[in-house]
Amino acid sequence: MSNTGRDSSSFAKDLDRRTFFQWLLLGITVAVGLLATAAFAIPFILYLMGSLRKRNTLWVNLGPIDKFPVGETRLETFANPLGQPWDGMTANTGVYVRNLGKNGDGNEQFVVFSVNCAHLGCPVTWFPQSGLFMCPCHGGVYYENGERASGPPPRGLYQCAWQLRDGKLEIQAPHYPTLQNPLKDRG
Numbered sequence: 604m605s606n607t608g609r610d611s612s613s614f615a616k617d618l619d620r621r622t623f624f625q626w627l628l629l630g631i632t633v634a635v636g637l638l639a640t641a642a643f644a645i646p647f648i649l650y651l652m653g654s655l656r657k658r659n660t661l662w663v664n665l666g667p668i669d670k671f672p673v674g675e676t677r678l679e680t681f682a683n684p685l686g687q688p689w690d691g692m693t694a695n696t697g698v699y700v701r702n703l704g705k706n707g708d709g710n711e712q713f714v715v716f717s718v719n720c721a722h723l724g725c726p727v728t729w730f731p732q733s734g735l736f737m738c739p740c741h742g743g744v745y746y747e748n749g750e751r752a753s754g755p756p757p758r759g760l761y762q763c764a765w766q767l768r769d770g771k772l773e774i775q776a777p778h779y780p781t782l783q784n785p786l787k788d789r790g
C-alpha cells in the first residue's frame with residue numbers, strides 16, 4: 604500500500620473519531636440542557652398545581668349558628684378534610700368560634716380562631732373567667748379578640764375564613780398556619 608493510501612485511511616479514521624466525539628458532545632449538551640430545564644420547570648409546575656388546588660376551597664360545616672351564643676367563645680372540633688389518611692389522630696383539629704352578634708346591617712358576625720398558637724403551634728386554651736387564651740408551651744397569652752397579650756408569640760391568633768350557608772356556620776378548612784402562610788390576612 605502506498606503512503607498516500609495509508610494517509611487517506613488514517614485521515615478517514617480521524618474524521619470518524621472526530622464526528623463521534625462531536626455527536627457525543629452534542630448529546631451530553633442536550634441531556635444537560637434537558638436536565639436543567641426540568642430542574643426549573645418541575646418546581647414551577649408543582650407551584651401552579653398548588654395554586655389550582657388552593658382555589659378548590661374546602662369548607663367545614665360547624666353546625667347551626669344558634670350553637671354559638673352571642674358574646675361567647677366555644678371550642679369546635681372536627682376532622683380536617685385537608686388531612687391525609689396517614690395523619691391519624693392529628694387530622695382532628697379545632698377552632699374557637701366567637702359569636703359577635705349582628706352588625707348594623709343585621710348580619711351575624713363571627714370570628715373564628717385557629718387553636719394553634721402563633722409561636723410554635725401548640726393548641727391554646729380559652730379561659731372564659733379571665734377572658735384570655737393561654738398557651739401551655741411557652742406562656743403565650745392572647746386577649747379574647749385574639750390579639751397578642753404577652754409571651755413569645757410574634758402576632759395574634761390566626762383567624763379562619765368563615766361563611767354562613769342555610770343558617771349554618773362554615774369555615775375554610777384550616778391548614779397549619781404560619782407567618783408566611785396565615786389562614787386569613789388580619790390586616
Ligand code: FES
Pocket residue numbers: 720721722723724725738739740741742743754755756
Ligand atoms: S407555642 Fe405557644 S408560646 Fe410557644
